[in-house]
Amino acid sequence: MKILQFLRSAAALAGVKALLTGLGRSGAMTRLAMILALAALASCDSPDPDYAGLPATRVSVDGSTFAVRRNGNEAQAIRVNMERRAGVMARAFVAIEPATGCQVRPGTLSGDPAVVYARLSCSAP
Structure with a gap:
C-alpha cells in the first residue's frame, strides 16, 4: 500500500516537474521542481525493508517527533x-523506549539525526 502511495506521489511530482520545465526552459524551473520533490520526500516516514509493514508509533520528545x-x-x-538542532539522537533514545516497551541496550544506538537504530532488551516479545 505504501509503495503504491509512493508511486502515485512520484508520478504527481514528475507531472509537476514536466509542467514547470515547459514553463521555463532556462533550467531554473527544473531546479525548483527538484528542490520541491526532495523536500516532499524528506518528510516521508518510509522505513527500511526490515521494518516495512510494521506499525509505527508516533512519539514526541522535546519538540522532536519520531x-x-x-x-x-x-x-x-x-x-x-524538520529541525536543525543538537540532541536528536538523545531524543530518539528517549522516544524508542516508551514506543516499544523495551529498554535501549547501552552503546547500541546508531544512525544519524534522521533515522536512528537501537538494539533492545525486552522482557516480553
Missing part, C-alpha cells in the same frame, strides 16, 4: 519533523 517501529529486539526511529 515514527518508531520495533522488529524483534531492534527498533528504528524516523524523525518526521
